[in-house]
Amino acid sequence: MYQAFEDTLKFSITLISILNPIGIIPIFLNLTKANSESQIIKIAHSCSLAVVITILVSLVAGQYVLEFFGISIASFTIGGGILLSSMAFSMIQATSSNAKINDDEIEQMQDLRELGIVPLAIPLLSGPGAISTSIIHAKAFATPLHWVGAILAVILIGILVRNVLAYSKRIGERLGTIGQNVMTRIMGIILLAISIEMIVGGVKEIIPILKGA
Template identity: 60%
Template sequence: MRYLVTIVGWSSMQTLNDILKFSITLLSILNPIGVIPVFLGFLRTKKNLNISKVSNVTALATGTTILISLFCGQTILGFFGISISSFTIGGGILLFTIAFSMISAHQSDSKINSEELEGVDFEREIGIIPLAIPLLSGPGAISTCIIQAKSFTSTYHWVGAVIVVVLIAIAIRYMLFFSQDIGRNLGQIGINVMTRIMGLLLLATSIEMVASGIKEMLPILKASVSVLNI
């Protein structure tokens, strides 16, 4: 009985650690603080923009994109014949480039470039494009969700992940809604410091992802070499 309790307790701690790692990684790659200057630029350009409506749409679109990536990402990869290990390496490299841009306090072109920003229609779908996609839930966030979902082995993992996504979506909603106050209090220097801290966390995560993908591929590579030698 005591042995069973020990196993259950260890499993719960492992699940909690997995969810905590997922939430920190996801929050770092989404980097809602880093989106505030872009959003404030939209507000300066469009004086009559409905902040509440845009905030709601952005949070909903971001949360929906992340959940779809979590639940359907591996199925999509399987359909195209892409292994999780190779996708993990590719996603890690992508996160590395984004993290490097964050540490430099620059907007990564892998999320959105200047031409896309100039082509934004402020009257329609601004909450979805470019705020939710690709500024928040861009390629890096989608890759992270697909890769992290591989380690979700129980119902508790999935329930915890959904709760994390909902809480982050709510946080994004209120951060955008109060973006003017946040931007005024933090200033550009404060926003850059927060972005760099998240970039450091993301950089460490990206290196772990690449290392994990390589370790998973090594047995496959060894098996392939053995077959060729035969």
């Protein structure tokens, strides 16, 4: 039971660091500047729902997709760790990561009606980093407690995302640009440490002799 709690907690912290809903506030406010408060709440709701569904599908079906393409979980772990490290460096510098979305893509997507799903949920929040993290951590979920804890964690994180976006204007005003950048950098440092662990763990799986090192 303790192991299930520890694995679920680690998964939750990693996921929150990757999603970084505080860091997306400036983009969210820019995309929704022409929307009313009630519309913003609806967009936040659809975004959080899309995030939850995307992550849950990745948790459940991700490993089967890897097996279909003949990709080992160790190789995917190393690749995911490298991806997360690049995102972490961007967060530490308080800049946008092109692994999620770039400025040109944002401009092209501004006219879409379903902002909550594209580009907010996919790829800004539940992008490659969140998807790969979900697939990698799913391998460690060996008991029903793991899965119950992971599903509850994803739902709670979805609620957190929904509330942060719904009240993004107030949160942004309270934190200010400096506060948002500080939060993003802290999340980036945590994510960098996690990504290094993932890379080292993947290398040890590929080269078993290193496990005893």
